[in-house]
Each structure stands twice: as C-alpha cells, then as structure tokens.
Amino acid sequence: SQTIHQWPATLVQPVGSPLSLECTVEGTSNPNLYWYRQAAGRGLQLLFYSVGIGQISSEVPQNLSASRPQDRQFILSSKKLLLSDSGFYLCAWSGLAPLQQFFGPGTRLTVL
Amino acid sequence: DQQVKQNSPSLSVQEGRISILNCDYTNSMFDYFLWYKKYPAEGPTFLISISSIKDKNEDGRFTVFLNKSAKHLSLHIVPSQPGDSAVYFCAANPGGTSYGKLTFGQGTILTVHP
Numbered sequence: 262s263q264t265i266h267q268w269p270a271t272l273v274q275p276v277g278s279p280l281s282l283e284c285t286v287e288g289t290s291n292p293n294l295y296w297y298r299q300a301a302g303r304g305l306q307l308l309f310y311s312v313g314i315g316q317i318s319s320e321v322p323q324n325l326s327a328s329r330p331q332d333r334q335f336i337l338s339s340k341k342l343l344l345s346d347s348g349f350y351l352c353a354w355s356g357l358a359p360l361q362q363f364f365g366p367g368t369r370l371t372v373l
Numbered sequence: 374d375q376q377v378k379q380n381s382p383s384l385s386v387q388e389g390r391i392s393i394l395n396c397d398y399t400n401s402m403f404d405y406f407l408w409y410k411k412y413p414a415e416g417p418t419f420l421i422s423i424s425s426i427k428d429k430n431e432d433g434r435f436t437v438f439l440n441k442s443a444k445h446l447s448l449h450i451v452p453s454q455p456g457d458s459a460v461y462f463c464a465a466n467p468g469g470t471s472y473g474k475l476t477f478g479q480g481t482i483l484t485v486h487p
Binding site: 297 | 375377379405407409414415416417418419422462464466473474475476477478479480
C-alpha cells in the first residue's frame with residue numbers, strides 16, 4: 262500500500278533562517294506531488310506541484326521554492342523565512358486520478 | 374480572494390441526528406467538487422466527490438448535494454456518529470488540467486456529541 266511521510270511534524274524557526282521540509286512517498290511510481298499551506302483562518306492553498314523529477318510548477322509567487330530530486334521525494338525550501346511563512350504545510354500525492362489526493366500528516370511551522 | 378468558502382467555522386450536533394456542512398464557491402469554471410475529512414495530527418483524507426453534471430452523490434451515510442445555480446454544495450451526514458468529529462474541507466477543481474488543481478475552503482469543525 263502507499264504511504265506518505267513528512268518531517269518534521271513541528272518546527273519553530275527564527276525570521277531569516279533557512280527552511281527545508283521533506284516529503285517522501287512509498288508504494289507508488291511517478292506520482293504527482295503537491296505542497297499546500299494552510300495559514301490561520303484560510304483554506305489549504307496549493308503552493309507547488311510536480312508531475313515528474315525536476316519538474317516544478319509554482320501556483321503563487323512567494324518566498325518558498327520546491328525541488329523533486331527523486332521520483333518519490335519532494336522538498337520545500339526557503340533561504341530566508343518570513344513571519345508570513347508560518348502555517349501548516351501539507352504534502353500530497355495523486356496517481357491516475359489526479360483529483361483524489363492523499364495527504365501526509367503535515368508540518369506545523371512557526372516563524373518567530 | 375477566497376474562491377471556496379465555508380462560512381461556518383464550527384458545527385455541533387447530537388449523535389444520531391443529521392449534520393449539514395455547507396460550502397459556497399465563486400468560480401463558475403469549477404466542475405468537480407470534493408469533501409475531505411481531517412483528524413488532529415493527520416493529513417486530510419478523501420471522503421466523497423461530485424461532478425458538476427450531477428446534483429447528488431451518495432456513499433453510505435454521506436451525501437453531497439450540488440446546486441450549480443446557487444454555486445453551493447453541502448455535505449449531509451446521517452446519522453452522525455461521535456467518530457465523525459473532525460475538520461471537514463470542501464475543495465473544487467476547474468477541470469482542463471492534467472494535475473489535481475484543488476482550491477480548498479477554510480474548513481468546518483464538526484463535533485458530534487454522544
């Protein structure tokens with residue numbers, strides 16, 4: 262069966278520090294991968310999606326970047342965090358049915 | 374600009390009664406809608422979906438209704454159970470893409486009391 266892992270579960274970082282969140286998927290090949298963020302009082306917002314290794318599309322301009330170095334690995338990064346980067350970050354994957362997305366447990370990021 | 378809105382942040386229901394969760398959208402290009410359920414410390418899980426060519430889809434205790442003219446959808450849970458207590462998100466997709474471009478609402482916290 263397929264599983265999706267995210268780490269860390271929680272993270273507290275100072276403003277201006279770098280960020281690296283990792284997501285890995287097991288039990289499937291060539292998945293579509295997604296990074297979402299939920300800010301306080303808002304819905305889940307799609308940040309990035311990837312349909313293959315090295316293929317990244319950004320949905321919104323922002324302080325973050327994403328990379329897909331391997332088929333089942335998706336990384337969310339920032340060189341310098343802003344206060345507004347605080348939120349709940351979710352990684353998801355989909356297969357042949359792209360709208361049925363399977364989410365990881367998420368990372369709660371607090372930027373102080 | 375919130376294209377998908379869940380205007381009720383929370384809902385409290387007695388066990389055995391009906392839970393009705395509502396969702397409004399503004400983008401007329403949305404043609405596929407989904408509901409996800411989220412427990413604390415877990416990611417959202419897919420619950421039920423509906424295509425814009427339908428106005429109702431049923432799966433066990435869960436039924437989703439779509440009113441395209443009003444740009445409104447609702448999720449009915451009958452009968453409600455304490456295990457249904459969770460955050461419910463509605464999501465919408467505009468179609469025409471090869472990937473899953475979903476726009477989510479803010480979520481509604483459902484509490485079902487025994």
